[in-house]
Amino acid sequence: MLALALAPGQEPPPAPPDSARSPASHPQQSLQPQSSALPKSRPVSISVPKIHLKTRVETVATAPNGSVDMPDDPDHAAWYHGSPTPGATGNAVVVGHVDSRSGPAAFYGLGALRPGDSLSVDRRDGRTAHFTVERIKVWPADRFPSEKVYGPTSAPRLTLITCADWDPEAQTYRSNLVITAHPGS
Amino acid sequence: MNKTSAISLAAVTVIAPLMTLAPIASADGMPTEGGEDAQLNANLEPVPFSKMTGTGTAHVSLKGNTASVKVKANGLLKDAPHAQHFHIAAKGVCPPASAAKKRNDIKSINTTDGQPFYGDIGTSLTTSGDTSPDSALAVDRFPTGPDFTYERSIEVSDAAAKSLREGTGVVVVHGVDVNGNGEYDNVLGPSDLDPNLPSEATNPALCGSLKMGAKGAVAGGEGSTQSNNPSTTTLAGAGGLLSVAAVAMYLRRRTSRQS
Numbered sequence: 286m287l288a289l290a291l292a293p294g295q296e297p298p299p300a301p302p303d304s305a306r307s308p309a310s311h312p313q314q315s316l317q318p319q320s321s322a323l324p325k326s327r328p329v330s331i332s333v334p335k336i337h338l339k340t341r342v343e344t345v346a347t348a349p350n351g352s353v354d355m356p357d358d359p360d361h362a363a364w365y366h367g368s369p370t371p372g373a374t375g376n377a378v379v380v381g382h383v384d385s386r387s388g389p390a391a392f393y394g395l396g397a398l399r400p401g402d403s404l405s406v407d408r409r410d411g412r413t414a415h416f417t418v419e420r421i422k423v424w425p426a427d428r429f430p431s432e433k434v435y436g437p438t439s440a441p442r443l444t445l446i447t448c449a450d451w452d453p454e455a456q457t458y459r460s461n462l463v464i465t466a467h468p469g470s
Numbered sequence: 471m472n473k474t475s476a477i478s479l480a481a482v483t484v485i486a487p488l489m490t491l492a493p494i495a496s497a498d499g500m501p502t503e504g505g506e507d508a509q510l511n512a513n514l515e516p517v518p519f520s521k522m523t524g525t526g527t528a529h530v531s532l533k534g535n536t537a538s539v540k541v542k543a544n545g546l547l548k549d550a551p552h553a554q555h556f557h558i559a560a561k562g563v564c565p566p567a568s569a570a571k572k573r574n575d576i577k578s579i580n581t582t583d584g585q586p587f588y589g590d591i592g593t594s595l596t597t598s599g600d601t602s603p604d605s606a607l608a609v610d611r612f613p614t615g616p617d618f619t620y621e622r623s624i625e626v627s628d629a630a631a632k633s634l635r636e637g638t639g640v641v642v643v644h645g646v647d648v649n650g651n652g653e654y655d656n657v658l659g660p661s662d663l664d665p666n667l668p669s670e671a672t673n674p675a676l677c678g679s680l681k682m683g684a685k686g687a688v689a690g691g692e693g694s695t696q697s698n699n700p701s702t703t704t705l706a707g708a709g710g711l712l713s714v715a716a717v718a719m720y721l722r723r724r725t726s727r728q729s
């Protein structure tokens with residue numbers, strides 16, 4: 286309570302909607318060719334106007350435990366090198382910290398997003414990939430559906446991942462917040 | 471059912487109880503016989519000069535030498551068979567435009583042109599029966615266009631399993647229609663694989679490198695924004711004398727590397 290009272294900027298991150306925890310079925314991905322797909326080009330920055338986020342996008346590889354590594358700078362996001370580049374055909378994965386040891390990090394506000402919200406990724410080729418939030422899910426780390434989250438798609442998709450569900454006992458986050466977005470603004 | 475698929479079905483039935491008896495091995499990612507379990511994904515994209523507009527995806531779940539394969543593809547030549555394979559043990563990439571050669575004055579990439587990049591055929595992804603390289607052009611046992619979803623559990627060779635685990639496996643779907651006349655014809659001459667077939671029937675159409683998929687939740691937070699995190703309480707308490715914002719700024723600057 287002391288922390289809350291003294292540090293309004295360090296409130297827990299915004300909560301995702303209740304539906305993020307329902308075991309909703311995943312609709313079959315479309316097999317239709319997407320004319321909206323951009324060619325491959327590395328991401329440079331990501332903007333999420335609703336949460337006043339605009340930050341650099343680093344590049345990360347697989348972490349030693351098989352998951353996706355996190356950006357060095359908690360104020361940055363990071364694109365997973367093993368996924369297609371945002372805007373290109375397939376499932377582009379971008380990760381970020383919800384908080385650091387000292388306060389909110391790049392993806393602190395992600396839980397405030399709702400379906401229909403827009404975001405965009407600026408790319409090295411000078412083009413901007415626009416996306417609309419489609420689905421918000423919270424997956425427990427011990428039942429994490431890796432294939433659903435990281436698996437390929439035949440249409441362009443952007444998947445944003447950060448932490449959720451602080452466990453005060455274990456002093457760690459127990460879940461991941463996973464936001465998927467499709468092209469269009 | 472022919473002999474080979476009966477054998478692979480029998481193999482699956484035998485493997486299943488073994489997996490149940492030893493679930494720890496795979497849960498820990500420990501090597502099972504023949505190597506670690508692997509989940510591999512590929513985005514299939516048109517091969518340069520193939521005139522393809524379709525795309526696809528492939529997923530392979532590999533346990534030992536058993537590969538559960540799923541290939542989805544679209545935009546292929548309608549009502550025509552599309553040979554598909556794991557190509558293995560080369561660079562593990564798809565051929566670039568520079569691999570193309572002119573045939574009948576048309577630039578194209580045939581199966582041999584792509585070999586330095588994706589390698590030789592390691593497994594034929596047939597719909598039934600034999601899956602060895604011998605079935606590379608078993609046209610009556612491959613999916614037909616324009617769109618298909620292929621799912622099959624098959625036993626792959628040691629060489630193929632090794633290549634898949636090393637990340638040099640490539641899924642290639644063959645069969646193009648560069649002149650758009652709705653059939654395989656001799657516009658590009660005879661096939662480099664079988665002179666009795668037109669090159670269009672065997673040229674690579676869609677291609678994708680099979681890469682190890684990421685596994686598990688990310689570690690993207692330290693908990694400083696959680697009110698019940700004692701470290702936050704301490705920090706905020708210490709900040710009582712100073713401006714909280716100043717403390718936050720100070721700490722933010724100190725933060726260089728996080729998990």
Ligand SMILES: [Cu+2]
Pocket residue numbers: 553554555556557591642643644
């Ligand atoms: Cu092939």
